[in-house]
Amino acid sequence: MLRNLIFVLLITLLLSGQYLFANNLKKDINVIYSKDYLFVDYHDPGYLGTQSGDKFYFGYKGFTYEKISTWGAGRKITLKYSLDDGTYLEDIISGTKVYGYFLVSGEHPISMISSSCLKSESSIMGGAGCFQDEVDNWLFEIDRVMKKLQQKYSKVEYELIVQMHQSWLKYKKIRYLVGSTIHANDKGTITTIESASRASSVFYNHVSFLLQLEYE
Structure with a gap:
């Protein structure tokens, strides 16, 4: 009887460990x-x-x-x-x-990821791809933080934050437009990299401010 009980407890612990490991693994995937x-x-x-x-x-x-x-x-x-x-x-x-x-x-870790990517890339398009990945990561981070801010602040406060964010989105769109218009006929190596770099750099200050609001 005691042996059976010990066996059951061991199996339970092993299974619990597997589930705990699986949960931690799932969390660390991201x-x-x-x-x-x-x-x-x-x-x-x-x-x-x-x-x-x-x-x-x-x-x-x-x-x-x-x-x-x-x-x-x-x-x-x-x-x-x-x-x-x-x-x-x-x-x-x-x-x-x-x-x-x-x-x-x-430096924010997102910028550090981009820097590591650039060091491993030797082609123009590869370098531009690093900056595009950085933009995607910034967009994902903004979405994550905005959800946190919605939970943290009152409806009135959050609406004000949303207004600020929407104004920033308009600024970002116009800034991109200016860059693409001025360099429309210049497809050289330096221009390609610089354009991609400017596209990613526009995010840093905005995300930094949102993060400060998250941890106020």
Whole structure:
């Protein structure tokens, strides 16, 4: 009887582990950027220092020392960007995830993905494709953050945010139009890359402001 009970418990634990693993795997599928760092110190207000010299700048209201108070110098942490959850730091030891508005030495992970892509591409169209992927990622991030803001703010506040966003969309459209009109007859290498670069750069400030609203 006892042996049967132990067997049932073991099977239950194994199955539970499989389901937990499956759930975690499903969640991590949408992580499109991941990089390990060694934590050095916390500067309040401002940033987290790392052994590589990179600094994690963060939104003041979205991140507090209490969240990482157990981290010591040399602690291995991973910066991740998820299409579902945005940017977060994961403590390798405890598995704790700290969400927030993080920039690494002034760069958003989406920009870092694009930079890595450009380093691996040798063709003009390949480079332009990197910037197009960046635009797609920015659009996905905007959609994610806007949904978060709708849940966080009142109807009146959110409507104001939507108005701002719609104005930005009009600006983006006109800016694209200006670029395409001026360079309509210039299809050279530099122009192709510059046009793609400008198309992606228009997103950075807008997304940064939306993220600040998310972590206010």
